[in-house]
Amino acid sequence: MENDLIVKDGTKIAIIGGGPAGTSFAIKLLKESQKKGIRPKVIIFEGKDFNIHYNQCVGVLSPPIEEIFINSLEIPFPTELVKREISGYIIHPSGGPSLKISRGLGTYATRRILFDRFMLKEAKNLGAEIINSRVTAVEFFNEKEVRIYSEGKFLRVDAVVGGFGLDEATASVFEKASSNTFKYKRPEKALETIITKIHVPKEIIEGNLKSMIHAFLLKNIKKIEFGAITPKGDHIIINIAGKNVSSSDMDLFLNQPETKEILGEIEFKELDYFKGIYPIKPAKGVIGNRFVAIGDATGWIRPYKGKGINVAIETGTKAAEVVLNYGFSKKALMKYLDYFKPLKKDYIYGxxxxxxxxxxxxxxxxxxxxxxxxxxxxxxxxxxxxxxxxxxxxxxxxxxxxxxxxxxxxxxxxxxxxxxxxxxx
Ligand SMILES: Cc1cc2nc3c(=O)[nH]c(=O)nc-3n(C[C@H](O)[C@H](O)[C@H](O)COP(=O)(O)OP(=O)(O)OC[C@H]3O[C@@H](n4cnc5c(N)ncnc54)[C@H](O)[C@@H]3O)c2cc1C
Known part of the structure; x- marks a missing residue:
């Protein structure tokens, strides 16, 4: 191992992004280094305040999330975050009839903002420093260090972890910073999504939705590849996805006979719509000397039904394990790439x-x-x-x-x- 590219007492590692990938990296690295008697310094930059800002997400945690929590994070699954246990899926094609499919339990609807708060708190309790600030530029000095500019603080660190999700501005920062070295390239193609939250009468949730996720495969709205209604505690989440979906596609979706059959004649006034993206092609240059990308920044999530949070935790914890045991040179990080090869290979089938x-x-x-x-x-x-x-x-x-x-x-x-x-x- 190259001596300056391994984790020692005082090694500074900055994580850009305090989502599930970034926090999982921090939790794993801090827990495992404690076991080894090493004391690295872990800093998480997070631009959002999770008391008011959301990471756009339906908040469904899919199996085997409980095992992932125990095996990868060594944390019991936080059942207090569960708003509803999901018992299956109902698929609605245009004009019906629908198909019900379920295979037991283990899928949980949570509120994403509470999930993010939980994970960030766990990382903080283990000793991670949280800097509530957006990173605006990065410079790699491969022989020496990485320099990080943010809206609040300038840092010199030994390694940087890219847990910035699909944030376009941050992807540009890393593409620029690595253009002469490992050449990070964000996941090229992405599906756009629109998501909205609606408080509906209890009868609609308990009577019509019944703890099932309703997936819609509708012929009429050309731009929508799929839409879904997910029941939570006292509200529902509706999301649509497609190549270039816009708010008018969501308006149309809400007024389809198939959706109205589930939601009844609710008046959709003044709904807040949020836009997000799903990657459908992997990123390039996800490792380099002193750099590793994790979670959505790798683009390794399944291209249709993502399980993005599971992948974020798994990539975050695996990257931490490799960094701690083998170091953060590009050569050492090949072990991380090799481990996730099967995920990447599934892209073509997806x-x-x-x-x-x-x-x-x-x-x-x-x-x-x-x-x-x-x-x-x-x-x-x-x-x-x-x-x-x-x-x-x-x-x-x-x-x-x-x-x-x-x-x-x-x-x-x-x-x-x-x-x-x-x-x-
Ligand atoms: C509409 C929608 C619905 C989804 N629903 C589900 C679902 O139900 N279940 C599921 O498993 N997955 C779902 N996903 C996918 C899931 O949200 C992601 O895969 C997962 O959040 C990836 O985690 P991450 O930590 O890699 O990135 P993110 O969760 O995006 O976290 C990245 C963090 O980095 C921060 N950040 C970015 N740039 C900077 C910067 N420059 N400085 C400081 N901080 C920065 C951001 O503020 C953010 O908090 C959904 C995605 C979308 C778009």
Missing amino acids: KIFRTLVIFSLRTGFIKEILKISKEDEKINESIYMAVSGEGKYKEVLEKIFSFNSFFKISKGFLNFYLKKFNRNK
Whole structure:
């Protein structure tokens, strides 16, 4: 190990971003270094005040979140944050009928702002210094140090951790700072999302939604790839996603007969809409001498159903483990890259799956697939895996393309196409 690129007493590590990835890195590094009797200095820069600012998110924690908390963070899962236990998914295609899929419990709806506060407090209690300030520029001196400019403080540190999510301005900061070295490049393509929170009468949550996440695959609104309604304690979260979705797509979504059937004739006045993005392509240059990106900044989340918080915790804790045990040279950090290779590899399968979904959505064939899945266990399982985020896209496609299931889908498609052809004659 290069002697100046390892964690020792007094080594300064700055984490840019106090979201789930950044805080997980801090928690893991501080806990493990305590066990080794080393005392590094961990500093988290967080631009938001989690008492008033939100990281846009539905706040659903998916399995195996409890194991991730215990195994990766060594913290019991904070059940006090759970607003509702989710028992499954109902998929609504245009014009119905819907498909209900559930496989036991272990999915939890939380309030993201409370989750972020919890994680930041855990990191602080372990000794991380929190600087409530936005980082505006970074300079890498590979032989010596990293210099960090922020709105409040200037720091010289030994290594920097990129836990800044998909923040465009911060991605630009790192792209510029690394242009002559490791060449960080943000996840190129992204799906845009719009999200809103609505307080609705209790009967709608308990009577219509019933602890299920309702996913909508609607044909009519071209720009929306999917939409969902998620029940929380006393409110619901509605989100839509697509290549270039805008607030008018959300207005349209809220007024579709399929959504109205669940929400009733509520008047949607003065709703606050928030915009976010999902990466659908991995970032480049995620490691370098004195640098490692974690969480969304890597773009490694599943391209359709993200499980972003799980990935943020897993990448954050794994990066901390590698940094502590092997150091923060680019060579040492290759161990971190190698560990997450399977996640990156699944991108191509995710892309194929997404193309298939968009095709079936636009042609209306999705209804046939949902119908077939009621009789075909493998297709049913693959839909569950895709919607819940459990299992890799490779496994989802393997199930769809297994001989029997593929035969049924092909037969269904032929019938669907012939019916359409006859109608158009
Ligand atoms: C609409 C939407 C809904 C989602 N729903 C879910 C869900 O239900 N479940 C799930 O698991 N995932 C969900 N995700 C994905 C999930 O939110 C992310 O994958 C996860 O938050 C990634 O964590 P992170 O720590 O990498 O980044 P983030 O959570 O984005 O945290 C990055 C932090 O860095 C800070 N930051 C950025 N730049 C700077 C700077 N220059 N200086 C200081 N601080 C900075 C930001 O303020 C932020 O707090 C959703 C995403 C979107 C867009």
